[in-house]
Amino acid sequence: MASTTHAPSRTVSGRSRAITWGIRILVVGYLFMLVIWPTVYLFKDTFAHGFSSIQQALADPDVVHALWLSVEAAVIAVAINLVFGLTISILLVRYDFPGKRLLSWLIDLPLAASPVVVGLALMLVYSPVYGWFGPTLRSWGIEVVFAFPGIVMATCFVALPLVIREVVPVLEELGDDQEQAARSLGANAWQSFWRITLPGIRWAVAYGVVLSLARSLGEFGAVKVVSGHVIGHTATATTSVESAYQNNNLDQAYAIAFMLVFAAIACLIVVALLRAKDAQEKR
The missing domain is CATH 1.10.3720.10 (MetI-like)
Structure with a gap:
């Protein structure tokens, strides 16, 4: 009887967690594609040859x-x-x-x-x-x-x-x-x-x-x-x-x-x- 009563609430709770995690993954993915990935590539290309590019620019x-x-x-x-x-x-x-x-x-x-x-x-x-x-x-x-x-x-x-x-x-x-x-x-x-x-x-x-x-x-x-x-x-x-x-x-x-x-x-x-x-x- 008790298990039957609590089953719907567990289902709702499970769905809420799934939706929450889905939104989190979507937001993180969006930020990764739009901000993090381009920034990381900028850092990577800047230091591809060490600090030489910055030194040359400042010269x-x-x-x-x-x-x-x-x-x-x-x-x-x-x-x-x-x-x-x-x-x-x-x-x-x-x-x-x-x-x-x-x-x-x-x-x-x-x-x-x-x-x-x-x-x-x-x-x-x-x-x-x-x-x-x-x-x-x-x-x-x-x-x-x-x-x-x-x-x-x-x-x-x-x-x-x-x-x-x-x-x-x-x-x-x-x-x-x-x-x-x-x-x-x-x-x-x-x-x-x-x-x-x-x-x-x-x-x-x-x-x-x-x-x-x-x-x-x-x-x-x-x-x-x-x-x-x-x-x-x-x-x-x-x-x-x-x-x-x-x-x-x-x-x-x-x-x-x-x-x-x-x-x-x-x-x-x-x-x-x-x-x-x-x-x-x-x-």
Whole structure:
């Protein structure tokens, strides 16, 4: 009698396990084919002859310039996005104003729009030949398109949402009770932010900064359009990968791509460590 009663539940449990394992295998297989396998092959081809391909790439002054240009643009873009990201996050969470939903929608636009379209839009606005502001800026001696400022602007655009979308949920969860208490005790806006708000969102800010840095280092589409890819001048690491691959310089392409992937993995490891530290503090 007892065995008859429990038979259906065992069958359901067995089916649940089978479905669960099937989904797990499907997800792991998908990630393996899409991410792990190509990455492993990149590592394999990069080190097919030891470290020689990386050494040769780093011995090329144009490659070194492209790497440093990517790092400089990424760091400046992250700094700009950090300041404006925190400002916009506080504005969205702490204040109500007309057009708030529109602003929130615009913040997500870089995630939806193609980076190539972003680069083309920047060209239409800042091109020194046919752009809205380009000729005027050029007359003032300011070059945007096919110059470093254009690379920074394109990088800022594609990485903008990452800081905001990490900080906004934490700000909402934090609330403003402590900030109001600080103001009632005579603290000004800066003191309230520095001593109360920022400590409460520091881990979210750290996540956003690291993810924004990883995204900025790997940007290709928008940067390619606005930079013009002038070797030794406006060529970045990502555009150098394409150039080396098209010129059949595969060892150099693999070496630069490996360095970019290594930087991205390092950023992800930092995020994982920060999240673990955050979770440990919350306990």
